[in-house]
Amino acid sequence: MLMLQDNSPLYTALRKLERHGRLSDDDRRAFLALPVTEERVRAGDHVVRQGDQPQDCALLLSGFAFRHKMTADGERQIVSFHLRGDMLDLQQLLLRRADHNVQMLTDGQLCRIPVIAFRKVCRERAAVAEALWLDSLIDASIFREWVLNVGRRDARSRIAHLLCELGTRWESAGLGPADHFELPLTQEQLADATGLTSVHVNRVLQSLGVLGLIDRERRLIKVPDWAGLQRVAGFTADYLHQEPQESVRT
């Protein structure tokens, strides 16, 4: 078995990619050998801008990021949040032009992988391509859940659902327990993610507090009643596809 190099910035990503199935030593080696450039970024920095044609893919090493789009008349909608280990613009591997923005929520660190080298590895190592493809399928599943969330849940369960998702992903990214996580979002950003206004988000957060479902202190969320929050949200984690896939073997 290949000794893993914990010091490679790609190791975090590799661990996430292997969540659904081991790669061979050759696959790991090829992936870890990708050329990268690390980069320190500040809250608010753009990682990708709509219309860009970036020549590299970004991997989030630390900090929080988010994707968002805007309507013609300037309304913003956040479409996803990203934690350590997430690939931020995997789609740039195959799609030329970015159709949305990716921006840092907090200070953090990311590394950039040149598209050309990345594509080469994908073409030569089918299992690596497959793991990355799977990753983008899970992203897509999360987007579908978000459509359901903003389309068919009322404000309270909508926000509760988002909190459940973030807690669950926080835990599965190895950052801590799901019921005690960082939420480095202003209420306006929370509103942009849920299709509400910041005023209403404020009222709903308070009501969730009164119900004993969440405790807020600064940008930290504690969930004293996880089952209750889940019930209000109608949350089940299946759409995150976190379990190993035990998928059909060829």
Added chain:
Amino acid sequence: MLMLQDNSPLYTALRKLERHGRLSDDDRRAFLALPVTEERVRAGDHVVRQGDQPQDCALLLSGFAFRHKMTADGERQIVSFHLRGDMLDLQQLLLRRADHNVQMLTDGQLCRIPVIAFRKVCRERAAVAEALWLDSLIDASIFREWVLNVGRRDARSRIAHLLCELGTRWESAGLGPADHFELPLTQEQLADATGLTSVHVNRVLQSLGVLGLIDRERRLIKVPDWAGLQRVAGFTADYLHQEPQESVRT
């Protein structure tokens, strides 16, 4: 150049996959050689059910299909519509358990491709895997636009936007001009796709008619003022990624 077999049910899909870049003759041969079983389906038939672990992928040969999810308390949200040539559950290639439902909107025809054989081709023919991966990335892009649509547009532009998308995809699927297409949806289904109620959808459709933006006759939509509809919708087609990609060549 490989002579294409117009009679293969996979030919429609191949043409769509090659929209963004030619495959080699070997790639085409491998894809067209996939074992398939054709199937006639009726409006309302389920193609995939949430929780299923299907052993094949479905390709839509004719008719309309849609995907939908439900909240814990039974609210339905449609998350996408599908036309001839679309792969209906590509994600079953890599994900074990379906997290949503796929159902026929009209009578139609589909063909099923066994997951095992399909995966084998993907592992052996990197370019085929890449084309399919690209297809799921475009799906994901459409989901993001839907999040924006239900999250941040009012009822009128929301419905206008959906009509613009369907018209555009109708045309690019080779079914006819974008401003004159079939819309085999009840107003309740339209409501489930836009996060509204059927009553309100009814009123908005009428108002779009009064504005001279659309004409409805039965399940047919004519758009006398496409530019106007686009303006009301705030629609730009970039998120559909229809242009050839001219992507970085390795």
Added chain:
DNA sequence: CGACAACTTGACGGGCGTCAACCGGAGTGG
């Protein structure tokens, strides 16, 4: 011609948006 689904219309109500004022903490500079 009866039955059923889909569409249409009107009256009414509520969840959430809008507007605006105020508060509170963190950073800044004198």
Added chain:
DNA sequence: CCACTCCGGTTGACGCCCGTCAAGTTGTCG
């Protein structure tokens, strides 16, 4: 050490977009 500023959070009053309910109407298929 204290004003000043600024951003984000909080609160209240009010109103609108869209949901709800319920009663028709139309169209289609047996």
